[in-house]
Amino acid sequence: MALFDLPLDELRAYRSESTEPEDFDAFWEKTLQQAREHDLDARFEPVETGLTTVEVYDVTFAGFGGHPVKGWLRLPAGTTEPLPLVVEFLGYGGGRGLPHESLLWASTGRAHFLMDTRGQGSTWGGGGDTADPVGSAPAYPGYMTRGIDAPENYYYRRVITDGVRAVEAARSHPLTDATRTVVLGDSQGGGLSIAVGGLVPDLVAVAPNVPFLCDFPRAVTLTDRHPYREIGLFLKTHRGRAAEVRRTLSYFDGVHFAARGRAPALFSAALEDQTCPPSTVFAAFNAWGHEDKTIDVYDFNDHEGGGPFHEAERVRWLRSYA
Secondary structure: OOOOOOOHHHHOOOOOOOOOOOOHHHHHHHHHHHHOOOOOOOEEEEEOOOOOOEEEEEEEEEOHHHOEEEEEEEEEOOOOOOEEEEEEEOOOOEOOOOOOOOOHHHHOOOEEEEEOOOOOOOOEOOOOOOOOOOOOOOOOOOOOOOOOOOHHHOHHHHHHHHHHHHHHHHHOOOOEEEEEEEEEEEOHHHHHHHHHHHHOOOOOEEEEEOOOOOOHHHHHHHOOOOOHHHHHHHHHHOOOOHHHHHHHHHOOOHHHHHOOOOOOEEEEEEOOOOOOOHHHHHHHHHHOOOOOEEEEEEOOOOOOOOHHHHHHHHHHHHOOOO
C-alpha cells in the first residue's frame, strides 16, 4: 500500500489526543507493588544446545500474580564477568521459541534475556511455554480485548508487569550488569519496551522497533488491520461500550509511558505500515521524555520496517550506551 497516513513533516509534529488518567502513576505503582509481594524466584537452568559460541539458560521467574513466566538467557560462551544486558520482548502471537534461536545479541558480546509472552506463542516462530492463568469477560478472539471491561482486568496489565519483572529477573543473574540494561523489541515487543522504559527508571537505552500499543484512539479508527481491528470488532458487537473501552486502554497507551521515559531511545517507523501506523509511532516518539532520542524512518516499508537494516542500526547505536 502507498502512503496512507500523515505526511512526514506533520508526523514529526503530531501529538496524540489520548487522555492520560489522573491516577495513571498510582495505578502502576500499586500494580507493581502487588507483583513484588511475590518472591521473584528467578531460576536459571543450563540447556545443552550443541552451540559452541553461546551458553543458554532456561529461565523461570514470577511475573504478575506470582505466575510463572518463561524466558531464555543467552551469554557468550566462557563469560566470567558481568556483561551489558539486553532484555527483549516479542511480537504479537509469538513465543520464546527454541534455545538455539535469536543469537544476535549474545553474538555482540552482551547478555541477552528474551521474555516469553504469557498466553501467546502459537502464531509464528518456535512456540511459547507460558500460560496465562487469568480468565476474562467475553472477548474477541486474540488478546486485545481480554479483560477490556476494566483496567484491573486487562490482559496487558499482566504482560507489562511481566516485562518489568523480566528486567528484575535478568538483573539478578551474576553475569549480567544491572547498571547497563537495555530494553528493546519489535511491534508488540516495541510497545512493551516503551511501557517498561516508562516504569523502570534506571535503564541506559530503549529501542522500540515499529512499536504496537501506542495512541489507541487514533490506531483503532485509522487501520482495519489486526490486531488493532480486534477492538473495533469487539465494539461492533458490544455497542455503546466505546467510552468504557477507551478508559481501559488509556492505562496502557504507549504515549503515556513514553512521557515517563528516562533513557536515550531509538525508535523506528515505516510509512506504509498499516499494522502500526506511523502516526501512532510518532505519537509515542514525540512524547518520549528523554531529550536523546532518534527515529529511523523507512519510507516504502510496511510492518517489516527496516528488517535486517534496522537490526544493524540498533547494533551500531547501542555501542554508545551498553
